[in-house]
Amino acid sequence: MDATKILLSESEMPRRWYNLIAxxxxxxxxxxxxxxxxxxxxxxxxxxxxxxxIEQEVTTDRYVDIPEEVLDVxxxxxxxxxxxxxxLERALGTPARIYYKYEGGSPAGSHKPNTAxxxxxxxAAAGVRRLTTETGAGQWGTALAFxxxxxxxxxxxxxxxxxxxxxxxxxxxxxxxxxTIHPSPSPLTEAGRRVLAADxxxxxxxxxxxxxxxxxxxxxxxxxxxxxSVLNHVLLHxxxxxxxxxxxLAKVGDRADVIVGCTxxxxxxxxxxxxxxxxxxxxxxxxxxxxVEPAACPSLTRGRYAYDFGDTAGMTPxxxxxxxGHDFIPDPIHAGGLRYHGMSPLLSHVYxxxxxxxxxxSQQDCFAAGVRFARAEGIxxxxxxxxxxxxxxxxxxxxxxxxxxxxxxxxxxxHGLLDLPAYGRFLEGDMADRxxxxxxxxxxxxxxxxxxx
Numbered sequence: 126m127d128a129t130k131i132l133l134s135e136s137e138m139p140r141r142w143y144n145l146i147a148x149x150x151x152x153x154x155x156x157x158x159x160x161x162x163x164x165x166x167x168x169x170x171x172x173x174x175x176x177x178x179i180e181q182e183v184t185t186d187r188y189v190d191i192p193e194e195v196l197d198v199x200x201x202x203x204x205x206x207x208x209x210x211x212x213l214e215r216a217l218g219t220p221a222r223i224y225y226k227y228e229g230g231s232p233a234g235s236h237k238p239n240t241a242x243x244x245x246x247x248x249a250a251a252g253v254r255r256l257t258t259e260t261g262a263g264q265w266g267t268a269l270a271f272x273x274x275x276x277x278x279x280x281x282x283x284x285x286x287x288x289x290x291x292x293x294x295x296x297x298x299x300x301x302x303x304x305t306i307h308p309s310p311s312p313l314t315e316a317g318r319r320v321l322a323a324d325x326x327x328x329x330x331x332x333x334x335x336x337x338x339x340x341x342x343x344x345x346x347x348x349x350x351x352x353x354s355v356l357n358h359v360l361l362h363x364x365x366x367x368x369x370x371x372x373x374l375a376k377v378g379d380r381a382d383v384i385v386g387c388t389x390x391x392x393x394x395x396x397x398x399x400x401x402x403x404x405x406x407x408x409x410x411x412x413x414x415x416x417v418e419p420a421a422c423p424s425l426t427r428g429r430y431a432y433d434f435g436d437t438a439g440m441t442p443x444x445x446x447x448x449x450g451h452d453f454i455p456d457p458i459h460a461g462g463l464r465y466h467g468m469s470p471l472l473s474h475v476y477x478x479x480x481x482x483x484x485x486x487s488q489q490d491c492f493a494a495g496v497r498f499a500r501a502e503g504i505x506x507x508x509x510x511x512x513x514x515x516x517x518x519x520x521x522x523x524x525x526x527x528x529x530x531x532x533x534x535x536x537x538x539x540h541g542l543l544d545l546p547a548y549g550r551f552l553e554g555d556m557a558d559r560x561x562x563x564x565x566x567x568x569x570x571x572x573x574x575x576x577x578x
Contacts, residue, residue, distance in 0.1 A: 130207070131374075131376055131377055133373060137204065138204045139368040139369060140190065141189060142365060143361070144189060144364075145402060146184075146471070147186060149406075156470070158442060159439065159442060173350040175247045176251070177247040177250070181361055182358045189361060191243070192243070195243045198238075201232060202232065207373035210223040217518065217525065218525055220525065220529065221533050222532045223534075223535075226534070226535070226537065231268075233264060233267040236396060237264045240353065240358075244359075244362075246272075256273060256348070257281045257349075257350050257351070259283050259353075261463075262292060262295070263296075266299050267295060269304070270300075270302035270303060279305070280302075280303070281307075283307050283317075284334065285328070285331060286327065310333050316340050320437070332437035335437070336436040336440055353390070353392065355392070355467065355468075355470070360471055363393065367397045368400045371404070380410055381401060381412045382531040383415065386417065387416075387417050388512075389422075389509065390465045390469055393536055395469060395471065401534075402481075415483070416484075418485050419487075420559075420560045420561065421464075421560060424467055427561065427566060428448050431576070432573075437452060439451065444467070449570070450568075450569030450573055451573075455561075486512050486515045488558050491512045492547070507541040510538050517533050517535050
C-alpha cells in the first residue's frame with residue numbers, strides 16, 4: 126500500500142525561502158508612488174515596514190535564509206504533512222493520484238503563520254511595539270495575534286464586518302492570543318467613519334480594513350503595519366510550502382502533473398506553486414499550474430491588469446495587478462479570505478507571462494467539493510481551499526474519462542472548524558451563489574487611477 130502521510134523530519138525542513146523573481150524571463154512592473162508616479166523607494170515604505178522586510182520586498186536574490194529564531198517557531202507545526210488522498214481517489218473512481226499539502230495543523234489553523242511569524246520577528250528586532258493589520262475570514266488576524274505573542278508585540282486587527290459577524294469564534298481566538306480586534310468599517314478611523322457615513326450597514330471589504338489598519342500605523346511611531354498576502358515578501362515566506370512538497374513527492378517517486386491552488390491575494394497559491402514553477406522554468410518538470418478563485422470576486426479571470434491602490438481610501442502605493450477596482454465591495458460570500466479586490470502583483474505578472482492559468486468557481490460547487498472531501502478524507506476544509514478542491518475533483522473526473530494517471534497536487538491551506546455555520550447553510554440548502562454582474566464590475570472599474578504602463 127502506498128503511503129498516506131509523507132513526512133519530513135525537523136532536520137529536513139527547508140532553511141531558505143525562494144524568490145521567483147530571480148528566475149522570471151521579465152521583471153515585474155515597479156510599485157509607484159501615487160503622488161509622483163515614480164517607483165517607490167525604501168524611504169516611502171519605512172513608515173509601515175521594517176527595513177529587513179523592505180529589502181525582501183525588492184530583492185532579486187534567488188534565496189533568502191530563514192532566521193534561526195523563525196525556524197524555532199516554525200518547528201511547532203513544520204514540516205507539515207503531505208497526504209495522498211487514497212479515499213477521495215476511490216470515491217471518485219479515478220486513476221489520478223491526488224496529494225494535498227495540509228497547512229491546517231498550524232497554531233492558527235492555516236498557512237498564514239508561515240509569514241506572520243517572520244513579520245513579527247523582523248518587526249520586534251527593529252524595536253516596533255505594535256502591529257496593525259486587516260483580516261477577512263480571520264485566518265490572517267489569528268496568525269498575526271499568535272506571532273505577536275511569540276515576540277512580545279501587541280496586535281490590533283480590523284476584520285471585514287461580514288466575516289466578523291459570520292465567524293464569532295475568530296474574535297475569541299484572536300483575543301486568546303492577546304490581540305485586539307474591531308469590525309471594519311469602524312468608527313475608530315477616518316477611513317472607517319467615511320464609509321459608515323455613506324453606508325451605516327456596510328459589509329466591509331479587505332480594502333476598507335487595510336485603509337483603517339494603515340491609517341493607525343502611520344499615526345504612531347511605535348507601530349508598523351503587517352500584510353497577510355499580496356506583497357512579494359509575503360509570498361516569499363510562503364514558499365516553504367512548495368519547497369517541502371517537492372521534497373515529499375520526491376520521497377515517493379512522484380512528480381506533479383497538475384498543481385491547483387485557491388487564490389484571493391495569492392499567498393497560499395504562490396507558496397505552493399512558485400518552487401514548482403522554478404523547476405518548470407528550469408525544464409526539470411512541466412506541470413499545469415491552475416489558480417482557482419470565487420466567481421463573486423474574480424480578479425484574475427475578469428479583472429483588469431492595471432495600476433491600482435491596494436486599499437479603498439487610496440493610502441497605499443500603486444501596484445500593477447489584476448484588479449476589480451479598489452472601491453469594489455464583494456458580496457459577503459463565506460470564503461472571506463478570497464474577497465480581495467486585487468491579486469498579488471507578482472502573481473498577476475506570472476499570469477500575464479502565461480506561466481499559469483486561472484478559473485473561477487461558484488460558492489455552491491466549492492462547498493459540495495468540501496463536503497465530498499470531508500466525507501472521504503476526514504478533514505473539513507476551510508471555505509477558501511474548497512475552491513481548489515472543486516478544481517481537483519473536476520481534473521480527477523477527467524482522468525477517469527481519459528484513463529490518465531495524472532498526479533494532482535493542491536494545498537489544503539486551512540481547516541474549516543470555525544466555518545461550520547457556513548457548512549450548515551450549505552447542507553440546509555440555504556446557500557446562494559453570488560456571481561459578479563457586468564454592471565457592478567463596470568462601476569468598480571470606473572474608479573481605477575489614470576496610470577499608463
